[in-house]
Amino acid sequence: MLDSAVIEVRAGNGGHGIVSFIREALLPRGGPGGGDGGHGGGAQLMMRGRKDEPNLKYPDLGAVVAKELGRMDSQVPDYVNFYTSTEGRGSAKTTPGFLGARYGAINLYDGKKLSLPNIEKLDSVTKGDHEARADLRNFLSSRFDQGRGLASVKSHAAAYARVHGLMSCEKLFDISDEPQYIKDMYGPTQFAEQTIMARRMVEAGVPFVRVSRAWWDSHGQNFETHLEMVPELDRVLSALIDDLKQRGMLEDTLVVTMGEFGRTPKINGSLGRDHFATAWSASLHGGRTVPGAVYGKTDAKGERVVEGEIGAGEMFATILEAAGIDHKREYHVGARPIPLVNPGIKPVSELIA
Amino acid sequence: MEAELNTNFVSKKELNHGHIAFSMARIPGSEHYYHGASDSGVYQVDHADEKPEAKRFTAEGHTSYIIGMALNSRHLFTGGWDKHLIWWDRETGKAVRKQKDHDKWLRGVEISPCGKQLATVADDMVCRIWSTETGSLLAELKGHEAKTPNNYPSMLFCARYSLDGSRLATGDKVGHIVIWDTESFKPLKTLDAPGHYTWDPKARRHSIGGLRSLAFSPDTKQLYTGGIHKIGNVDHLGAKARIEMFDIDTGESLAVLSGSDKCKGLVEHMEFHRDGKWLVAGGGDHKGWLLFVDPSQPKVIREVGLPMHVHEFSLNEVANQIITVGHEKSIRLDLQV
Numbered sequence: 001m002l003d004s005a006v007i008e009v010r011a012g013n014g015g016h017g018i019v020s021f022i023r024e025a026l027l028p029r030g031g032p033g034g035g036d037g038g039h040g041g042g043a044q045l046m047m048r049g050r051k052d053e054p055n056l057k058y059p060d061l062g063a064v065v066a067k068e069l070g071r072m073d074s075q076v077p078d079y080v081n082f083y084t085s086t087e088g089r090g091s092a093k094t095t096p097g098f099l100g101a102r103y104g105a106i107n108l109y110d111g112k113k114l115s116l117p118n119i120e121k122l123d124s125v126t127k128g129d130h131e132a133r134a135d136l137r138n139f140l141s142s143r144f145d146q147g148r149g150l151a152s153v154k155s156h157a158a159a160y161a162r163v164h165g166l167m168s169c170e171k172l173f174d175i176s177d178e179p180q181y182i183k184d185m186y187g188p189t190q191f192a193e194q195t196i197m198a199r200r201m202v203e204a205g206v207p208f209v210r211v212s213r214a215w216w217d218s219h220g221q222n223f224e225t226h227l228e229m230v231p232e233l234d235r236v237l238s239a240l241i242d243d244l245k246q247r248g249m250l251e252d253t254l255v256v257t258m259g260e261f262g263r264t265p266k267i268n269g270s271l272g273r274d275h276f277a278t279a280w281s282a283s284l285h286g287g288r289t290v291p292g293a294v295y296g297k298t299d300a301k302g303e304r305v306v307e308g309e310i311g312a313g314e315m316f317a318t319i320l321e322a323a324g325i326d327h328k329r330e331y332h333v334g335a336r337p338i339p340l341v342n343p344g345i346k347p348v349s350e351l352i353a
Numbered sequence: 354m355e356a357e358l359n360t361n362f363v364s365k366k367e368l369n370h371g372h373i374a375f376s377m378a379r380i381p382g383s384e385h386y387y388h389g390a391s392d393s394g395v396y397q398v399d400h401a402d403e404k405p406e407a408k409r410f411t412a413e414g415h416t417s418y419i420i421g422m423a424l425n426s427r428h429l430f431t432g433g434w435d436k437h438l439i440w441w442d443r444e445t446g447k448a449v450r451k452q453k454d455h456d457k458w459l460r461g462v463e464i465s466p467c468g469k470q471l472a473t474v475a476d477d478m479v480c481r482i483w484s485t486e487t488g489s490l491l492a493e494l495k496g497h498e499a500k501t502p503n504n505y506p507s508m509l510f511c512a513r514y515s516l517d518g519s520r521l522a523t524g525d526k527v528g529h530i531v532i533w534d535t536e537s538f539k540p541l542k543t544l545d546a547p548g549h550y551t552w553d554p555k556a557r558r559h560s561i562g563g564l565r566s567l568a569f570s571p572d573t574k575q576l577y578t579g580g581i582h583k584i585g586n587v588d589h590l591g592a593k594a595r596i597e598m599f600d601i602d603t604g605e606s607l608a609v610l611s612g613s614d615k616c617k618g619l620v621e622h623m624e625f626h627r628d629g630k631w632l633v634a635g636g637g638d639h640k641g642w643l644l645f646v647d648p649s650q651p652k653v654i655r656e657v658g659l660p661m662h663v664h665e666f667s668l669n670e671v672a673n674q675i676i677t678v679g680h681e682k683s684i685r686l687d688l689q690v
Contacts, residue, residue, distance in 0.1 A: 087556040188504040190558065215557035220590040220618075220638065227458075227476070228505045228559045267373065267391070269639035269662050269680045270590050270618070 049316025389419025
């Protein structure tokens with residue numbers, strides 16, 4: 001008996017790694033496997049905790065947190081994504097999946113002018129006029145709604161209030177009023193400035209902010225790359241943790257650092273390290289995590305996991321629990337129940353307080 | 354022209370040693386050399402042997418990559434990313450002096466032509482000058498900024514003595530060069546080769562490369578700097594090797610040279626023919642090459658591809674043999690005479 005398969009290939013945004021395809025029963029077009037050493041597949045897997053189905057796009061972590069922790073009457077965005085370097089954006093796209101655009105990220109790509117897009121108040125409208133217009137609209141809207149109680153009117157009013165709130169968010173991007181000692185803690189780089197903005201947003205009630213620091217893809221000159229980037233990450237991350245702690249926010253804020261894969265233990269001919277999706281690390285601070293806990297272990301050369309191997313699903317579930325979100329929750333797409341993580345996936349209980 | 358410059362190789366002898374050889378020091382008049390390796394070991398090889406082997410010279414000493422090496426008649430000097438400089442007795446193979454020489458990774462060890470001065474450079478952006486006779490510290494040369502213009506750590510990659518020993522040049526990641534007087538230890542001149550700094554402000558916001566090698570012309574009138582051209586994708590050493598030639602008196606950049614698309618990566622080391630007829634540069638990306646430059650034109654006149662990234666090489670006294678060390682291999686190349 002001959003075994004045959006028709007493979008439909010589509011070019012992705014991923015990089016140089018191994019390509020695989022999902023081969024499951026009753027799934028004739030499984031799509032790229034991802035999470036196996038390619039940028040695109042790896043990033044999507046780590047952001048969503050699982051692979052999309054052909055007819056079902058899963059939301060990423062930011063969208064889930066936006067839905068679970070965002071407030072309907074919030075006047076700040078629910079999900080903000082900084083990615084001002086151009087490389088890697090295509091691989092690490094945000095997606096609300098089946099949750100829909102309401103929970104999609106506001107993507108901030110312009111490194112020169114960071115603010116929410118298309119919300120600037122026209123120069124010809126004074127601040128007083130802007131507020132007066134809003135007051136008049138609210139007055140008319142509430143009068144119209146008296147005795148009617150229509151959901152559509154309430155929704156319309158909520159949307160206006162939300163946009164009005166977003167228009168006043170510009171100050172969150174202006175870190176000029178941050179004390180100098182705070183700026184000194186974080187350091188002078190763009191990544192540092194964006195992390196301060198992220199902290200300001202979380203402080204103002206934004207449930208999820210992602211700050212991306214491209215680009216750790218050190219195929220050549222790994223050590224020089226790390227001499228630039230590791231001290232920066234070390235400084236910014238420790239400053240953020242200290243800053244959150246000083247403000248009494250660390251217990252209510254989860255800080256996650258992760259990438260789409262690790263790097264090969266062996267040094268290549270260009271003194272670089274290539275993609276390695278067999279063993280790598282991520283860190284969680286704050287929230288409901290156990291401070292100082294370490295889970296999992298590789299062999300001495302870092303070539304394979306010898307203790308506590310987990311996948312992207314377990315990582316996703318652990319992050320949800322550490323953020324105070326029940327990983328067993330279910331959504332519905334039509335009549336189909338969709339759990340937040342795939343059946344059988346559990347969080348790493350050793351890391352959750 | 355090419356035949357006159359003796360750059361046709363008639364034979365090649367390859368040694369697979371399995372580690373990354375970052376640095377080397379050849380015993381004058383021989384094919385016997387030491388190399389410093391990625392396993393923290395110092396090895397010795399005699400390429401005159403029918404089947405050359407890399408034999409461990411020292412049992413212990415460094416704890417990281419050995420990145421710089423020099424020797425005189427008594428001692429072998431090695432420096433590593435462990436920040437230490439070790440003086441080895443060449444006869445006994447024992448460390449006679451081990452010192453934490455710098456506060457950050459050590460990048461280069463150079464000995465003056467007379468053998469009396471030893472220069473070390475490191476990422477603390479200091480060049481230290483030692484007396485090889487007394488062991489005393491002669492000078493600390495400080496002429497390089499600790500941070501790049503983009504607020505990331507800079508690196509002081511290289512130092513090189515002029516052939517007459519009167520000058521020492523030091524070069525860093527952003528392409529800043531200081532030329533020092535080796536008696537007064539005062540800075541005589543600064544040059545800038547910003548084309549060696551590969552900062553990518555848009556796609557990835559980092560850099561790899563920098564100024565990696567220096568060579569004075571035999572008359573000390575010109576300085577050659579080695580690195581890599583602007584890289585489109587700083588994940589890889591994916592740009593052509595770059596050599597820039599300066600007039601030391603005027604500070605003027607006289608030429609920027611590169612080879613073909615096959616010669617990508619860093620220029621790790623450069624040597625002049627004893628009479629100044631040509632300059633040979635070695636380096637690579639995941640593979641390696643030697644580039645021969647005619648300084649009178651100036652232009653690249655010959656490229657020789659090699660299977661490994663060349664981290665250092667030695668041109669012999671009569672300019673008819675080059676021994677290269679690099680990624681997992683060492684190769685001896687004999688030039689046609």
